[in-house]
Amino acid sequence: MITTSRGNASPPPEHLVLEQLATVARALAQPHRLLLLTILAQGERSVETLAEAAGLKLGNTSQHLHRLQRAGLVTSRKDAQRVVYQLSDEAAVVVLAILRQIAERNLAQMSVIAQKYFHERDPLEPVSREELRRRIRKDTVTIIDVRPAEEFAAGHLPGAINVPTEELERRLRKLPRDKEIIAYCRGPYCLMSYEAVETLRRRGFKAIRLQDGYPEWKAAGFPVEAGNAP
Amino acid sequence: MITTSRGNASPPPEHLVLEQLATVARALAQPHRLLLLTILAQGERSVETLAEAAGLKLGNTSQHLHRLQRAGLVTSRKDAQRVVYQLSDEAAVVVLAILRQIAERNLAQMSVIAQKYFHERDPLEPVSREELRRRIRKDTVTIIDVRPAEEFAAGHLPGAINVPTEELERRLRKLPRDKEIIAYCRGPYCLMSYEAVETLRRRGFKAIRLQDGYPEWKAAGFPVEAGNAP
DNA sequence: ATCATGTTCCATAGATTAGTGGAATATATT
DNA sequence: AATATATTCCACTAATCTATGGAACATGAT
Numbered sequence: 097m098i099t100t101s102r103g104n105a106s107p108p109p110e111h112l113v114l115e116q117l118a119t120v121a122r123a124l125a126q127p128h129r130l131l132l133l134t135i136l137a138q139g140e141r142s143v144e145t146l147a148e149a150a151g152l153k154l155g156n157t158s159q160h161l162h163r164l165q166r167a168g169l170v171t172s173r174k175d176a177q178r179v180v181y182q183l184s185d186e187a188a189v190v191v192l193a194i195l196r197q198i199a200e201r202n203l204a205q206m207s208v209i210a211q212k213y214f215h216e217r218d219p220l221e222p223v224s225r226e227e228l229r230r231r232i233r234k235d236t237v238t239i240i241d242v243r244p245a246e247e248f249a250a251g252h253l254p255g256a257i258n259v260p261t262e263e264l265e266r267r268l269r270k271l272p273r274d275k276e277i278i279a280y281c282r283g284p285y286c287l288m289s290y291e292a293v294e295t296l297r298r299r300g301f302k303a304i305r306l307q308d309g310y311p312e313w314k315a316a317g318f319p320v321e322a323g324n325a326p
Numbered sequence: 327m328i329t330t331s332r333g334n335a336s337p338p339p340e341h342l343v344l345e346q347l348a349t350v351a352r353a354l355a356q357p358h359r360l361l362l363l364t365i366l367a368q369g370e371r372s373v374e375t376l377a378e379a380a381g382l383k384l385g386n387t388s389q390h391l392h393r394l395q396r397a398g399l400v401t402s403r404k405d406a407q408r409v410v411y412q413l414s415d416e417a418a419v420v421v422l423a424i425l426r427q428i429a430e431r432n433l434a435q436m437s438v439i440a441q442k443y444f445h446e447r448d449p450l451e452p453v454s455r456e457e458l459r460r461r462i463r464k465d466t467v468t469i470i471d472v473r474p475a476e477e478f479a480a481g482h483l484p485g486a487i488n489v490p491t492e493e494l495e496r497r498l499r500k501l502p503r504d505k506e507i508i509a510y511c512r513g514p515y516c517l518m519s520y521e522a523v524e525t526l527r528r529r530g531f532k533a534i535r536l537q538d539g540y541p542e543w544k545a546a547g548f549p550v551e552a553g554n555a556p
Numbered sequence: 557a558t559c560a561t562g563t564t565c566c567a568t569a570g571a572t573t574a575g576t577g578g579a580a581t582a583t584a585t586t
Numbered sequence: 587a588a589t590a591t592a593t594t595c596c597a598c599t600a601a602t603c604t605a606t607g608g609a610a611c612a613t614g615a616t
Binding site: 108125127 | 338339340341342343344345346347348349350351352354355356357360361364397398399414415417418420421422424425426427428429431432433435436439440442443444515516517
Binding site: 174177 | 573576577578583
């Protein structure tokens with residue numbers, strides 16, 4: 097009798113494929129690595145600055161980065177003594193967005209966190225990317241990027257000015273009181289833009305957050321600028 | 327001095343969010359669970375039939391399903407004695423597609439597997455979903471769904487006829503020799519449609535595969551039918 | 557009530573993983 | 587050559603995960 101089943105030899109090709117997908121998923125299955133990915137989504141970085149930004153030990157960071165690299169999520173290049181990592185793919189930003197979507201829609205605890213620490217802090221609906229692009233064309237807004245200077249330099253929204261949260265109070269005088277101010281940062285669950293609009297509104301500015309953050313703007317194919325324009 | 331850093335109390339909200347995302351990713355980080363998801367992507371199923379389809383022990387399957395449920399990827403409902411699971415979200419299909427994309431583009435081993443077991447077996451470019459929809463309208467194709475009857479009944483492409491691979495040889499007479507035959511199955515890394523077009527071409531039919539499979543067709547928002555039309 | 561069916565729960569053993577401290581390595585700089 | 591800087595490698599511990607067999611539980615049929 098002819099049979100389509102295989103003996104007790106090697107696993108079927110379908111399973112080999114699933115094994116590969118699981119390798120990618122395993123790399124995503126750890127909060128610290130997800131954190132490293134969200135930091136890399138802002139722009140490339142060396143191991144040391146990554147470790148510092150993530151609050152991790154150097155060796156530990158190095159290990160995590162290797163795991164991410166083996167999973168095809170990041171690539172590295174050597175720049176003199178240092179090793180610079182970057183996302184290998186916009187797909188990494190997309191997969192994070194989908195994990196977020198699944199968690200938001202189906203995990204009770206996620207709703208609680210989103211409500212308590214985020215929505216409650218800024219109940220106003222953020223501006224959508226499309227809407228912001230329209231307003232940029234009409235020049236009716238001021239956009240502030242509240243991420244650290246390093247990340248701003250690696251890439252930002254066209255025309256945005258960099259005002260890291262720590263400097264915000266100090267630089268209020270330079271912000272316009274007539275135009276609406278739109279703030280953005282690393283992503284939808286980054287508190288920096290929340291803090292910024294809170295501060296600004298308290299001081300009488302008209303401020304609102306952008307939907308998501310820089311990586312999502314870029315991944316959506318919207319225009320970006322790089323460099324350290326003041 | 328006022329500081330924005332927190333003492334040694336609870337982790338920052340951003341980390342709570344990453345913890346949730348990691349929960350979802352951890353559920354995806356195991357080949358057997360990915361297999362269960364691809365089976366559920368064909369339609370809802372009871373624990374027992376899932377275990378059988380996946381080749382897993384019952385208790386083990388039950389445990390995996392709970393993990394998937396806690397991660398918000400599937401939901402269950404009770405139907406008399408049996409418990410029926412289904413995907414909670416089309417997002418599950420999307421996340422599998424992205425993991426696949428990342429693996430394909432960045433993992434050397436994935437390319438080897440894809441080449442050796444899939445591309446080599448059918449070097450012809452598959453028909454895209456858009457192209458197939460056009461041809462359906464013109465009625466210039468016969469579509470065969472080579473998945474098991476159970477999965478066909480749960481949902482299939484409009485007008486497709488169900489010819490499970492084991493029955494293909496037996497039912498060749500009923501297939502047209504003038505029209506092109508388009509075969510599809512569970513997804514891009516499911517061998518059933520590869521086997522089918524191979525058999526058909528050997529017998530002189532004009533056969534070609536559809537890009538991806540049923541779950542991707544449905545997730546793309548294309549029309550589907552359900553029920554057991556012959 | 558009793559039995560059959562389908563699913564979950566529990567304890568356990570083996571494998572994998574995360575974090576740590578420190579040694580080893582590679583590349584500039586002096 | 588010697589030193590400083592940036593990263594990786596290694597050994598080890600604690601925690602988590604997977605699969606297994608079997609007991610327990612719920613539901614419907616007899």
